[in-house]
Amino acid sequence: MWRRVASLSSSISSSFLAQTASRLNTWESLTTGIAQQAKGVIAPKEKTPFITFFLGGPGSGKGTQCIKIVETFGFAHLSAGDLLRREIASKSADGAMILNTIKEGKIVPSQVTVKLIQKEMELSDNHKFLIDGFPRTEENRVSFERIIGVEPNVVLFFDCPEEEMVKRVLNRNEGRVDDNLETIKKRLTVFQALSLPVINYYSERGKLYTIKAIGTEDEIFEQVRPIFAAFEQTVG
Numbered sequence: 001m002w003r004r005v006a007s008l009s010s011s012i013s014s015s016f017l018a019q020t021a022s023r024l025n026t027w028e029s030l031t032t033g034i035a036q037q038a039k040g041v042i043a044p045k046e047k048t049p050f051i052t053f054f055l056g057g058p059g060s061g062k063g064t065q066c067i068k069i070v071e072t073f074g075f076a077h078l079s080a081g082d083l084l085r086r087e088i089a090s091k092s093a094d095g096a097m098i099l100n101t102i103k104e105g106k107i108v109p110s111q112v113t114v115k116l117i118q119k120e121m122e123l124s125d126n127h128k129f130l131i132d133g134f135p136r137t138e139e140n141r142v143s144f145e146r147i148i149g150v151e152p153n154v155v156l157f158f159d160c161p162e163e164e165m166v167k168r169v170l171n172r173n174e175g176r177v178d179d180n181l182e183t184i185k186k187r188l189t190v191f192q193a194l195s196l197p198v199i200n201y202y203s204e205r206g207k208l209y210t211i212k213a214i215g216t217e218d219e220i221f222e223q224v225r226p227i228f229a230a231f232e233q234t235v236g
């Protein structure tokens with residue numbers, strides 16, 4: 001189980017800690033754990049999380065490359081879109097709202113998406129995360145930082161011409177309600193207006209790696225692989 005502990009990370013939010021602690025049953029068990037570690041009774045097991053955001057327009061190949069990174073480097077893959085679609089399928093209270101938002105090519109309120117990501121991170125045994133299709137807006141970005149309390153280590157941007165993205169999405173064949181020309185056009189507008197500012201934000205902070213997302217899947221992976229290979233020693 002991936003855990004972050006206050007004494008090991010001052011940046012973690014109190015709500016995240018509280019929820020983590022409740023999964024460990026009580027605050028007492030958490031603080032006892034910290035005390036034991038401090039005394040060297042047990043070796044610390046917690047690893048600092050390593051967070052990667054995969055950004056890019058619809059059909060730019062984010063999900064495809066995530067699968068390759070999982071296979072090669074053992075990351076956990078959290079697709080924001082998949083988590084939202086799972087919520088629709090589970091007929092949860094937010095399901096109808098999420099479905100309408102996706103059909104319209106708009107962005108689901110950040111609170112909803114971040115909570116789903118948070119739950120997956122907490123349940124994961126892994127400490128290395130590929131967060132795919134998130135953050136898609138500045139609101140997404142700020143909400144993640146506020147609720148999860150951490151920033152990404154690395155951000156990848158899959159830069160793909162619109163024409164190619166449209167072609168790929170129309171051929172995707174996964175039965176998605178948003179893989180039609182009308183919704184794709186809306187999604188591309190949303191991407192330009194709301195997602196590009198997030199990409200620029202990470203570029204200004206020196207965290208962005210731009211991938212030329214044209215070519216075969218393997219050719220694109222040859223751009224992606226060295227980024228992760230370079231971090232492999234430090235990530236663990």
Ligand SMILES: Nc1ncnc2c1ncn2[C@@H]1O[C@H](COP(=O)(O)OP(=O)(O)O)[C@@H](O)[C@H]1O
Nearest residue numbers: 058059060061062063064168171172215216217
């Ligand atoms: N390099 C590529 N060349 C051609 N088609 C691709 C490439 N990478 C992915 N695809 C296909 O394009 C579609 C969209 O890819 P996907 O990984 O789902 O993109 P995203 O998650 O960015 O929307 C899928 O059908 C996928 O198989």
Ligand SMILES: Nc1ccn([C@@H]2O[C@H](COP(=O)(O)OP(=O)(O)O)[C@@H](O)[C@H]2O)c(=O)n1
Nearest residue numbers: 058059080081101102106107108133134136
């Ligand atoms: N951070 C996110 C990610 C996806 N979504 C919604 O889910 C849809 C599908 O996202 P996705 O990541 O599966 O899409 P692709 O880029 O893989 O085509 C988006 O168009 C949004 O409607 C969202 O609202 N917020």
Ligand SMILES: [Mg+2]
Nearest residue numbers: 062063081133
């Ligand atoms: Mg995808």
